[in-house]
Amino acid sequence: MKSISLYEEGTSFVHDVDPITKLWYIPFAILIPIILPLFTVSFLLIGLSLALLLAAKVIRKTIPVFGFVFLILITVVLIQGMFKPENETVLFQIGPLTMYKEGLLFALTITLRVINIIGAFMILVLTTKPSDLVEALVRKGMSPRIGYVVVSVFQIIPEMMATMSTITDAQRARGMETEGKLLVRIKAFLPLLGPVVLGSLINTKERAMALEVRGFNSQAPKTFLYEEKTYQFSKILQMGMLLLTVAAVVWRIFL
Amino acid sequence: MKRIVVEGLKYKYPLADSLALNDVTFDIKQGEFIGIIGKNLAGKSTLCQALVGLVPHFYKGAYGGKVFVGGLEVKNHSIADISLKVGMVFQNPFTQVTGSKMTVYEEIAFGLENIGVPRSEIIERIDSVLNLLKIEQVKDHNPFDLSGGQMQRMAIASIIAMKPDILVLDEPTSQLDPAGSEEVFQAIQSLSKQGITVILAEHKMEKIAQYCDRVLLLNNGKVVDFDTPGKVFSREDLEEKGVTAPVYTRVCKALGVKKAGTDEYPVTLEEAERVLRGDGA
Ligand SMILES: Nc1ncnc2c1ncn2[C@@H]1O[C@H](COP(=O)(O)OP(=O)(O)OP(=O)(O)O)[C@@H](O)[C@H]1O
Ligand SMILES: [Mg+2]
Numbered sequence: 001m002k003s004i005s006l007y008e009e010g011t012s013f014v015h016d017v018d019p020i021t022k023l024w025y026i027p028f029a030i031l032i033p034i035i036l037p038l039f040t041v042s043f044l045l046i047g048l049s050l051a052l053l054l055a056a057k058v059i060r061k062t063i064p065v066f067g068f069v070f071l072i073l074i075t076v077v078l079i080q081g082m083f084k085p086e087n088e089t090v091l092f093q094i095g096p097l098t099m100y101k102e103g104l105l106f107a108l109t110i111t112l113r114v115i116n117i118i119g120a121f122m123i124l125v126l127t128t129k130p131s132d133l134v135e136a137l138v139r140k141g142m143s144p145r146i147g148y149v150v151v152s153v154f155q156i157i158p159e160m161m162a163t164m165s166t167i168t169d170a171q172r173a174r175g176m177e178t179e180g181k182l183l184v185r186i187k188a189f190l191p192l193l194g195p196v197v198l199g200s201l202i203n204t205k206e207r208a209m210a211l212e213v214r215g216f217n218s219q220a221p222k223t224f225l226y227e228e229k230t231y232q233f234s235k236i237l238q239m240g241m242l243l244l245t246v247a248a249v250v251w252r253i254f255l
Numbered sequence: 256m257k258r259i260v261v262e263g264l265k266y267k268y269p270l271a272d273s274l275a276l277n278d279v280t281f282d283i284k285q286g287e288f289i290g291i292i293g294k295n296l297a298g299k300s301t302l303c304q305a306l307v308g309l310v311p312h313f314y315k316g317a318y319g320g321k322v323f324v325g326g327l328e329v330k331n332h333s334i335a336d337i338s339l340k341v342g343m344v345f346q347n348p349f350t351q352v353t354g355s356k357m358t359v360y361e362e363i364a365f366g367l368e369n370i371g372v373p374r375s376e377i378i379e380r381i382d383s384v385l386n387l388l389k390i391e392q393v394k395d396h397n398p399f400d401l402s403g404g405q406m407q408r409m410a411i412a413s414i415i416a417m418k419p420d421i422l423v424l425d426e427p428t429s430q431l432d433p434a435g436s437e438e439v440f441q442a443i444q445s446l447s448k449q450g451i452t453v454i455l456a457e458h459k460m461e462k463i464a465q466y467c468d469r470v471l472l473l474n475n476g477k478v479v480d481f482d483t484p485g486k487v488f489s490r491e492d493l494e495e496k497g498v499t500a501p502v503y504t505r506v507c508k509a510l511g512v513k514k515a516g517t518d519e520y521p522v523t524l525e526e527a528e529r530v531l532r533g534d535g536a
Contacts, residue, residue: 131355131356131357144369147355148353148355151354151355152353152354155354155355155399156354159354159399203349203350206345206347206350206351207350207351207352207353207354208313209304209309209313209345210345210350210351210353210410211353212309212313212334212335212338213307213309213334213342213343214338214353214365214366214369214413214414214417215335215338215339215366215369215370215417216335216369217333217334217335218335218338218369218370218371219335220369220370220371221371222368222369222371223367223368223371223372223373223374223377224368224374225360225361225364225367225368225374225377225378227374
């Protein structure tokens with residue numbers, strides 16, 4: 001079955017890290033460069049994230065995401081480089097366009113931050129099964145209902161898309177044009193909405209009943225089919241990140 | 256021992272103009288295998304849902320009369336409480352897939368995790384229902400990738416694993432081929448023989464005649480009859496109520512042969528064969 005999750009199965013040590021630790025890595029990677037606004041620090045963290053993505057063998061999956069982000073970042077660089085109000089020092093000129101040092105440095109800071117955040121998110125998203133993350137959070141006390149909603153979205157949306165394509169096929173078989181110009185496509189799409197939306201509403205009602213009779217609202221303490229996964233080094237890694245953050249704050253204040 | 260007592264049950268869906276169930280009264284003993292029959296919209300599904308508390312708790316609507324299942328009065332207990340005693344399998348297997356589990360095995364575990372069954376027992380129960388419903392070979396498949404029939408078996412397995420005393424099934428074999436339906440009926444019968452009370456709404460009259468101890472005939476939300484398959488299917492007004500008797504009954508009726516010493520027509524292949532051979536010899 002098609003899944004909308006980006007999770008890539010693998011056996012690397014990154015895959016074996018506790019989902020909660022990977023979750024913690026995100027605020028860690030975001031906070032450190034804010035506490036210590038040095039280019040070296042940002043480069044170090046980006047290097048670390050990229051190294052982990054490489055080790056997990058998922059770096060190729062990040063290319064489309066980074067590609068999209070770079071497209072946006074280029075406009076940031078151009079606009080800041082040319083028009084930032086503090087711009088003073090001319091760096092170079094291409095025809096009528098002048099690039100300034102202040103703007104470019106600022107754009108570089110933003111670029112590094114964004115790459116850093118995306119890298120940290122990618123580690124979590126690409127190497128963690130969504131259901132593992134949710135199960136870990138439910139065990140930590142998150143409501144199982146919220147957990148259900150999160151996990152089921154990953155399965156039920158592809159199901160709806162499959163229904164959509166079945167109906168499209170049926171309509172195409174009855175002679176409806178579904179390909180070609182945008183207008184033709186929109187005309188083909190509109191009559192789909194009725195059956196798909198109505199169908200999913202009815203499905204939702206029936207599914208809610210089916211969940212009820214399977215004890216979804218039971219007050220009993222929940223148990224789990226799988227034994228709680230024990231991850232090595234979770235505590236050490238989490239403590240390590242905490243200590244580094246504290247160290248960064250201390251450094252910033254006293255040095 | 257009476258497992259289910261229904262007294263003067265009346266129910267109207269919100270926004271509906273007419274009663275879906277109108278003064279329904281009957282009782283069912285422990286271990287009985289009961290069939291519910293009636294034409295489309297007769298109220299079979301509504302009655303099934305009234306036994307697990309979806310009517311009235313899920314839908315709301317106007318509700319009168321009393322329903323007791325396994326000692327609980329439905330009106331005063333939550334669906335979660337009732338579902339520990341009464342399991343329900345719905346008509347549509349697709350919407351019974353939770354959508355939060357990646358394999359059939361995990362899917363069956365869903366209900367057991369919710370009601371807090373210990374881990375080791377979860378595994379035992381799953382293995383046993385996979386075997387009972389003959390779906391071991393797909394236990395690692397994604398639930399949405401199953402065929403309609405396999406999905407239906409999984410839906411039944413998921414409920415049976417929760418070990419209810421009372422099992423309510425609403426057309427549980429609509430997506431199964433004849434051989435598959437037969438297998439599922441056999442599995443349900445084996446549970447019935449272990450003392451579980453079974454209530455099953457169905458349009459396949461041959462199956463009802465073969466497996467049920469008693470048959471509840473519904474029409475426009477009212478109980479027309481509640482008796483043995485022989486008596487119910489021998490009624491002269493069956494067609495008027497929108498029900499077609501099993502083919503064996505119709506053949507014997509056309510030939511005018513009744514079971515010896517009774518006023519009933521045969522309802523199963525075996526009965527018809529006995530009567531016809533007995534007559535012929
Ligand atoms: N959710 C609902 N809201 C309003 N009315 C409903 C709803 N579900 C069923 N009804 C009405 O209740 C009556 C009984 O319907 P029910 O679904 O119980 O029939 P059924 O015997 O199960 O039919 P089928 O053989 O088609 O499954 C019908 O008149 C139907 O229109
Ligand atoms: Mg029905």
